[in-house]
Amino acid sequence: MSTQATEEFAPIGPDADVHGANLHARDVSAWFGRRKVLDRVSLDMNAGTVTALIGPSGCGKSTFLRILNRMHELVPSAALAGEVRLDGEDIYEPGRRITETRRRVGMVFQKPNPFPAMSIADNVTAGLKLTGTRVSRSGRDELIEACLTRAGLWKEVRDRLRQPGGALSGGQQQRLCIARSLAVEPDVLLMDEPCSALDPTSTRRIEETIAELRTQVTVVIVTHNMQQAARVSQRCAFFLAEDGAPGHIVEAGPTDVIFNEPTDPRTADYVHGRF
Numbered sequence: 001m002s003t004q005a006t007e008e009f010a011p012i013g014p015d016a017d018v019h020g021a022n023l024h025a026r027d028v029s030a031w032f033g034r035r036k037v038l039d040r041v042s043l044d045m046n047a048g049t050v051t052a053l054i055g056p057s058g059c060g061k062s063t064f065l066r067i068l069n070r071m072h073e074l075v076p077s078a079a080l081a082g083e084v085r086l087d088g089e090d091i092y093e094p095g096r097r098i099t100e101t102r103r104r105v106g107m108v109f110q111k112p113n114p115f116p117a118m119s120i121a122d123n124v125t126a127g128l129k130l131t132g133t134r135v136s137r138s139g140r141d142e143l144i145e146a147c148l149t150r151a152g153l154w155k156e157v158r159d160r161l162r163q164p165g166g167a168l169s170g171g172q173q174q175r176l177c178i179a180r181s182l183a184v185e186p187d188v189l190l191m192d193e194p195c196s197a198l199d200p201t202s203t204r205r206i207e208e209t210i211a212e213l214r215t216q217v218t219v220v221i222v223t224h225n226m227q228q229a230a231r232v233s234q235r236c237a238f239f240l241a242e243d244g245a246p247g248h249i250v251e252a253g254p255t256d257v258i259f260n261e262p263t264d265p266r267t268a269d270y271v272h273g274r275f
């Protein structure tokens with residue numbers, strides 16, 4: 001498959017107004033109990049860039065994402081080595097608060113998970129309680145509109161903000177989850193197969209949303225859909241766990257290079273569906 005960056009995902013010029021943080025993983029290894037599942041993964045995920053993580057199931061992509069926002073350590077048997085820096089600061093530095101990292105690095109999961117009985121509006125602001133952020137009533141309304149707009153959902157729900165989140169379609173629920181993530185003003189948005197449970201039209205809407213978000217927040221997305229990786233990302237990392245060995249990055253680089261002229265034959269095989 002050849003790839004051609006569409007206009008919405010064209011490279012950002014040097015003068016562009018880009019927000020988001022630079023996230024750097026260095027020699028990250030991970031274990032569940034005695035089993036090593038990631039081996040010395042290093043990757044730069046920069047502001048203004050959508051980075052796609054690709055590779056077969058079980059090669060540690062989700063584990064790697066969860067290390068980037070300190071969710072990995074919630075598993076009792078989990079262990080970790082290496083370094084993750086967010087704009088230069090080590091997120092695992094002793095004494096650094098986990099809630100600070102969680103606010104700055106948001107996560108959207110495969111299965112849309114809004115609070116189903118909670119109103120659409122309250123879903124958007126639900127994360128503020130967790131991070132202890134206070135907003136005035138008028139500020140709250142503005143925030144709800146701004147986040148729903150950024151998530152591409154405002155026009156569809158502006159007249160039904162009091163309806164429960166669970167009343168929305170799957171694709172709308174996923175965009176509501178994106179709006180909820182944005183409400184705490186993260187620097188990085190991690191997305192773990194955000195479209196796997198969605199139909200093609202909803203998938204396209206999420207991809208458009210990602211295109212809009214790219215200059216506002218650093219995006220890292222796991223996807224099994226190679227066309228999606230080619231469409232939405234500017235950089236790509238190919239993960240592999242061969243013969244029970246821990247997952248590692250075979251090759252990372254600009255998306256067009258990974259798809260059109262990869263260095264490693266295994267990368268070419270994977271992106272062309274020969275796995």
Ligand code: ADP
Pocket residue numbers: 032037055056057058059060061062063064075
């Ligand atoms: P991917 O997202 O690429 O499919 P994962 O990160 O989910 O891969 O999993 C990597 C490996 O870690 C797999 O072998 C999986 O079985 C194992 N694993 C994932 N989560 C856990 C867990 N909570 N406890 C034990 N093993 C796990």
Ligand code: MG
Pocket residue numbers: 061062063192222
């Ligand atoms: Mg996964």
